[in-house]
Amino acid sequence: MSSSLYSDLIKTINTQQKIIFYLLLQLSSIYANSKAPKLTDIADLDYQKLTVDELPKVVETEKLDYKNLLEEHLIQTGKPLKPVKRHASSKTVDTTVCCPHCQAPSDFLYLNNGQADNDQYRCKVCNTLFNHKNRFLKEITLKCPHCNDSLVKIKQRKGFSIHKCRSTDCPYYQKRLKGLSKKELKAFQKNKTLFKMHYIYRDFELSLAELEDTPDYKSPVQLKNVNCSPHVLGLILTYHVNYGMSGEKTAALLYDVHQLKISGQTIRNYARSVAHLVRPMTDYYPYELSDQFCGDETYIRVQGKWHYIYFFFDAEKKIILSHRYNRHRDTQTAIKAIHDVVRRFEQVPDNLKLIVDGNPIYKLAEAFYAQNGIGFEVIQVIGLTNKDAVSKEYRPLKQIIERLNRTFKANYKPLGGFNSEAGPLAHVTLFTTFFNFLRPHSSLEKGRVPVILPELEACEDMPQKWIKLLQLSEQFIKEKQAI
Ligand SMILES: [Zn+2]
Ligand SMILES: [Zn+2]
Known part of the structure; x- marks a missing residue:
């Protein structure tokens, strides 16, 4: 190779390296300035501190x-x-x-x-x-189960307060202290907040009884009040829900292909009515379940802000069990989403496992249920690589729900955000209905739908299936009301 060609190549490589470096800088600045919420970015992310202690003595x-x-x-x-x-x-x-x-x-x-x-x-x-404020309070005192000292309320978080045994003579503290390695002990002496050393109790404001209120089978809408023919409604739902087309696009398509004049707003109104109608059946259908569930949050844009959807999903049967919507990522919503899973069991299976991401809200929810006598294991798959054996074993399940999230996002994206809270509530309900009863799933046998309803199998096309599904939903509500 001639030396001039050699030096030319080196020059080119150097230039390319500069370009790559420049692009990386741009990328990192795009990422740093992105307004999308970072699902791993949580101030409280401290797993070691989230160990769940036994219940305190209530005196x-x-x-x-x-x-x-x-x-x-x-x-x-x-x-x-x-x-x-x-x-x-x-x-x-x-x-x-x-x-x-x-x-x-x-x-x-x-x-x-x-x-x-x-x-x-x-x-x-x-x-x-x-x-003046606490003059009627303090009927009970919480005491440490290890040393009997009174617990001190140290923090008020949204939905729960944290109570701590401050005693350094406490056997719990002493045992933790002895358990530290020399290196850890040094670090601890420098920074006392580094490890969870004291007994902790979280007092939740939410009670299990509040979660177990009777389901609402009342629907404010009846199918006969929707002001278009069943066939047109079936077409609208197919375009708008199955293909995730916005109200405006669905309206344009109906006009261009079917010569039907319906406004985008009317289509959104229909979608909301239908969501009300199908919700009882989608949420309370007696699904046949496995014992493998995974949960994840995804975010959607509502009135220019990021809000959250919490999914819980039967990883084996591919059935969505929870689709909670909230403005925040908080423990209360995690508790409610998990309730959508556990309420389906007369007796919660011994080996019930919930596979979730590293968000501490699920650990806190586990503590809440443990306090209420409902035991299950929350398995957190953390990060993107399998740094620990747990992550390695359960990552495939985590990937299953991430796939569900991608499907949801792909379906929701063309809608381009919502301008009221009713929008996402209706959309996620319709998406769940579509996913459980109408959408063929490639990993199920012969690519079948997760829940087979024989009445739908008999229908010729998707618009007919939707209409049949609406009729079944009406029937479901009537039967439940009769009980
Ligand atoms: Zn007195
Ligand atoms: Zn104690």
Whole structure:
């Protein structure tokens, strides 16, 4: 090779390297400035701290009686305990306020500070300090199951509060301390928040009873009130739902191909009515399930902001069980989405496993259900590569739900975002109905649909299938209402 060709090649390679470097810079800046939410970007992402501890001891606060205390005082000191003496100019204590611990009346209460809306009081009889807000609270005390010390509320998060045993004599803490390696101990001494060392209890505001309210089988819409022929409605649903075409595109297609004049807004209205109608059957159909479920969140754009859809999915039967929609990614919605899975079992199977991403909300949801006597295992597949054995074993399941998410996104994208919250609710319901009952799935035997309804098999084409499905939904609602 001639030396001039050689140097030319090196020059070219150098130029190319510069271009690649420049493109990488551009790419990273595009990524950094992208407004799409990053699903791994979570401030609380600290798995080690999310271990679930056993339940605390719940102790009813011992109630004292101020009359007995006054008597005791008299016996011990020989003098009666007198009410609080107040200066003529000082603020009086409202007569409706009494000590939450011993019921001493207002005469025995010192006013600790004079702030108008948050008065703090001290009881002269039992020495309890309380304020206007918590004067009725504190009927119970939470105690550490390891050392019996009272737990201290350290944080209020959305939907739950965190209570901690602060004692360093606690056997739980001592055991953790001994379990640290020399290196970890050094790191811990430098930064005390690095490891979860203390017993923690999360007190959820949500109760299981609230989740178990009876399903709403009432539909505000009846098929006969939809103002177009069944065949046209079937066409609209096929274009709009199966092919994910926007209202406007569906309207254009109906006009160009079928000479039908229907506006994009009318199509969206129809879609909402149909979503109401099919929702009871889609959500409460007695699906035959496996014991492998996976969950994931995806985001959609509503009124220019990113909102979330939570899916739970039977990985084997390819059935969508939960399609919760929320503005936020929070623990309460994760709890509700998991409820859509567990409510289907009369008895939750012993080996029930939920495969999810690394989002801590699922671990917190697991803690919530454990507290309510419902046990299952949350398996988190973290990151993009199989750094641990768990990720390796369960990644295929994770990929299954990621595929579902891609299918949903591909279906939703052409719609180009929603301008009200009713839009995504209707769309995700219709998508779920389509996915479970109408959409052939390549990984199922002979590419069949996940849930086979014989009545649909008999239909000739997709518009007819939709209409049949709507009739079955009406029938489903009627049967449920009759029970
Ligand atoms: Zn008192
Ligand atoms: Zn303790």
